[in-house]
Amino acid sequence: MVIAKRQRRPQFVVCGDGPLAFRVSFALSTRYQGDVTVILPDAGSKHGAQMAALDHVTVVESLRPDTAAFRRARLDDADAVALLDQDDAGNIETALLVNELKPGVRLVVRFFDDELGAGIADHLPNCDVLSASKIAAPPLVALALGEARHLEVPGIDLVVGKPSQLPGRSLFTLAALRGEDSVMLPDDDEGLDRRIAIGVASPDPAPATPLRRPNGRVWYFVRQNLNKYVWYALAVLALVIVAGTTLVALTAPAHWMTALYQVVLETLAGADPGTDVPPVTRGVQVVVTVISVAVIPLLTAALVDAVVRARLAAAVSGPGSPMSGHVVVVGLGDVGTRVLATLLERGIPAVAVNVRDDGSRGIPFAREHGVPVVIGDGRRTDVLKAAQIGTARAVMAMTSDDVANIGISIAADSVDRDPAHGRLRRVLRLFDEDFARRVQGLIPRSAPRSASALASPAFAASVMGPDVLDTVPFRDRVLLVAEVPMHARCELEHRPARDVDVPGQVRLLAVRRPEKGFTTDVFRPATTNPLQHNHHLIVIATRTGLERLRARTARPEE
Template sequence: MPSSTRSRRPHFVVCGGGALAYRVTFALSTRYQGDVTVILPDAASEHAAKMSALDDVRIVVSARPDTTTLEHASIGTASAVALLDQDDAGNIETALLVHELRPGLRIVVRFFDDKLGSGVARHLPNCDVLSASKIAAPQLVSLALDEARHLDVPGLDLVVAESGQQAGKELAVLTAVDEHDDAVMLPSPGTPQIAPQVVLAHPVRDPAPAGTTYRSNGKLWHYIRSNLNRYVWYAVAALTLITLAGATLLVAAQGAPEWGTALYHVVLHLLVGADPDTGTPLLARLVQVVLTVVSVAVIPLLTATLVDAVVRARLAAAVSGPGTTMTGHVVVVGMGDVGTRVLTTLLERGITAVAIDTNDKARGIQFARTHGVPVVIGDGRQPDVLAAAQAASSRAILAVTSDDLANIGITIATDAIDRAPDAAPLRRVLRLFDEDFARRIQGLIPGSAPRSASQLAAPAFAASVTGPDAHDTVAFRNRVLLIAEVPMRAHAALEHRPAREVDVPGEVRLIALRLPHRSPGADVVLNPTPGFPLQHNYRLIVVATRSGLERLRARTAHPQGAAPGDDLGPET
C-alpha cells in the first residue's frame, strides 16, 4: 500500500480477546479501513488467532493494559480506544489510564452496569459506554416476534424493516438489490426502480411505554392445592365430622333447641379447649372432654401440615413456572447477561414471558422474580421443563445461554412440542457465535434464527469508535449504514441552506431535524420538507454510509475547524 494512503488510515487500539473484540477489530480494519492494534492476554486463544490473521492488525500480548503496554500499542497516535473485556472494573481502570496518557482521546467502553457506566461516561470527556447484551437484546426480541427492528435514536421511533414486513410510514430505502445481485445503498430517486430489501420507516403504532412490567398470573392457591396430600384432606374431613357430631350430641344432652349455638360452643372447645363445668349433664361433659383431646392432638398436626403445604407451594411457585394457563408469551432460556437484557426488553414492551435457567441464583432469575415473571428452574432441553413453561402455547422461544450446544439442544427439543393445529408456527431464536455454524444450523433446523450477540452488537461498537454522533447501525450483507446525529456549527457550509442539500444520493439521507428550545417530544421534525432552512444550532439526524457521514461532518463543521475523521480514507 502506498505510504500516502497508509498515512491517511486511522489507528485504533482495541483491548480484549473475546468474540466482541474480534468482530469490532474486523469491522475497524475492513469496513472502516483502519490500522488496529489489539491488546489481549493470550495470543494462542481462538479469537486471537483470528485477529492476527486479519490484514492491518497487530497483536500485543499483555495480562492487563498498563502504561508500557499502551505506549507499545502506539496510544500516542491512536484515533480512538475500545475497551471490550468482560470486566467492568478492569475497563474503568484502563479508561482512566488512557485518559491520563491522552486526555480527550475517544474512548468506547464495554459495560454491563448501566448506572455505573453512565456515571463513568459523565466524568470522562469523549467517552461512550455501551453494553453488548443491551444492544443485541432488542434485535433478538424483534427476531422472536418476527417484526421490524427498532433503532436506538433518542426521542425518535424508527424501525428497520425487511421486504414484506409491515413497518409503517416509509422514510428511506436503505438497501436494494440490482439485477447483478449487488447491494445498492441509498439509491437515488433518479435511478431505475429496484425492489428494496431493507427500508427505514416510522411505525404506525408506538410500542408499549418503557417501564411496563408484567405480573405473574399464577395463583398461590393452585400450588397449595397441588401440594396438599390426601392425609390432610382426611384430617379435615374427620375434624368436620367430629364438629358436627359434637354439636348434635350437645343438643341432645342439654335439650337445647338451638343447634347453631351448640355448633358455636363446639368450635370454641376445639380451638381453645373448655373450662370444667360440673353442673352440665354427663353426656355434655363427655363431649367436652373428647373435643378437648381432639383439639390437643389433631389441631397442631393439621396446622403443621398446612404450614408445610404453604411453604412447599411457595417454593413450587418460585421455580415451577406459571400457575395458570398462559398463551402468546415468550419463553427465555438462559438468564445470564443476554437473557436478562432480553427479559428487560420484553417487559418494556409489555410482553408476557417465562424465564428458565438451571441456576436458581442466576442474575436474570432474581430480576424475573422481582418483576413478577414466572420462573422455571431446570434444563431447557428437557420436555418437562418446557412443558412447565407452557412452551406449547407460547409465541416464541429464545435459547440464549452461553453454551452453543445447549442452545442447539434447546431448539431441537422444541420439535417435540405438541402445538394446537391452528396455532402459528413457533418462532425459535438461538444464540451462537460462529456465523458459518449458525448458517448450517439454520439449514438443519428449519424456522430457527441463529444469531450471535457479539455479531449483533459489533457494528454499534465500531461505529461509536469512529465518532460520538453515531446512534445505531443497519447491517446488510457486508455493508453497514450509520444512523447518526450531526450537530450544525455556526458559519458551516450548510447553514441557511435548504434541507434537501443534506441529501447525497447513495451516501446521505436526512430523516429528521432536532431543533433546540422546544419541549421534549416536540423537538424533532421528522422527514422535513426539502425547503426547510437549516440553522447552526440544529442537529441533523441522517442515515449514511461511512464516507458520506465523514463528508457531512465536514460540511457541518466550523470552516476554520478541522472536520473530525478526515483521515478515515475512502469508502470500501
C-alpha cells in the first residue's frame, strides 16, 4: 500500500501590526495555503487579535523583531519574510537582520521612500520593495476621476476598467460576473454583466481640466474677504458723493468735475468751510461731513477685519484664486500624499485639507509643489468651502479615521454646488470592506474603498515570487498581472502563443524577447507564434492560473 506524501504548506513570517499586516496574513494563510507567523509588539491590539483568530496564523509578541523573536518564529523554516511596519528606518534594520540570520531568503519590504527602498533592494538578494500607499493611490484616483486605471506594466501603457471607459480601446473582456463568481472570459462570451475590460491607453489622452481663474485674484480676494458691512459703508459713501456732487454742480457756478473733486475731498479729508458759497453748498458740506464722520470709521474697521482674515487665510495657504474641476484631498498621511502625487502626475489640479499643520509629510510636499493647503477639520462645511468644493470634480477622504471619512462625505452634501460642474464624486477610505458596502448603501453616491485591501494582493503575491507587476481587484477576487520568464525545455517551449491562455485562469497580454532588448515588441501576439525558452510572458491571471503557468514555464527537474 502506497501512502501519498502530504504536500508541505509554505512557511511565512510577517512583521507588523496594522490593516496591511492583517490582510497579507489572511491572504497568505487562505489563498496561498501557507502557515504564517506574525511578529508584532502587542498581541492584544485590534489587528493582533484579528490575526491570532485566523487559521494557520501564529502570533509572536515582541517589542521589536530581534534575533530572539525570529527564532521563536522559526525563521530557518521560512520561505519568505514580509516586513510591513510603517517605519522605513526600522524596516531597513530588520531587513539587514533577516538577511544576516538567513541569507538569500525572499524578502518583501514596505517602504514609503521610493529612492531609499530601491537602494536597499539593490543591496539585498531576492528582495522586493513595495509601497502600500503607492499601490493603492492609482486605483483610488481613477475612481475619483471616473476613468480607467493604468496598469504598472513596463513598456506597455495598459488600462483596465468598464468597457464604457475604454471607447475604441477595449481589446477583450478581462473578467465578468457570472452568478457570484468572477471569471476570466473568452472574447465571444455573452450573457454576462458587470464586465471589466483591458485595452491600450489612448496615445493622445485628453488634457486635464485646467485651473480656471475667471475673475482674477483681486476680485476673488474682494469677494472672499469683504463682508456685507463693507459693502453697506461703500454704498452709503457712494450715494453721498453722487448726491453732493449733483447738488453742488447745480447750485454753484462750477463744472461737475470740480464739484466731484470738492465733495470727495470734503468727504474723505474733512470739512473745509467756505463763507462765499451758496447756502445749498454749505448745507451739502455739513451733511457730507457728518455722514463721513459716521461712516468712515465703520469702513476702516471693516477693511482692517478683511485684511486680518486674509492674512489668516494665507497662513493656512488656502486657494488664492477661484478653482474649478479640481480634486479635494482630505488627509495628508501616507495614502493622502500618494494620492496627491498621483493627481499632480496626471496634471489634475488639487486642494489639500489637513486637520492641523502638525508636520505631516504631505504638507511640505503639497506646499513644495504649489498645492493649496487648507488647515481644518474636513467635516466642517466652512473648511470644505475654503477648499472650493462647490466647483470641485471630486472629494477624496483619505484620513485614517473611518468615522471622519464618512463625516467628510456627508458634510460635502451640505455645501451648495454649482450645477454647471455636475455631480461631485466622493471616494472614502475605509478599512473593513463589509462596512464599506454598508456605507455605500447608506450614502449611495459615495465610493468607499480600503487602501490596505487594494495594496495587500500585491504584497501577498510578491511574497510568493518576484514576477507580479500589478493587481486588478474585481469583486472579492484579485487578478494578477505578472511577467513570467520561460526556461529551457519547459512545457511551453516551441508551443504556439495560444497555448498560454487557459479559460478562466490565464490570458496572454504580451511577449518580451531578448533579441529586442526585452522591450515589448509583441503585444497580443498571433496565436500561432511559437514561444522560445528565453521569452518573457506578460499575462493576467488568477492566483491558481499564475501558479500553473509558473510550473509550465519552469525548467523540468532532472
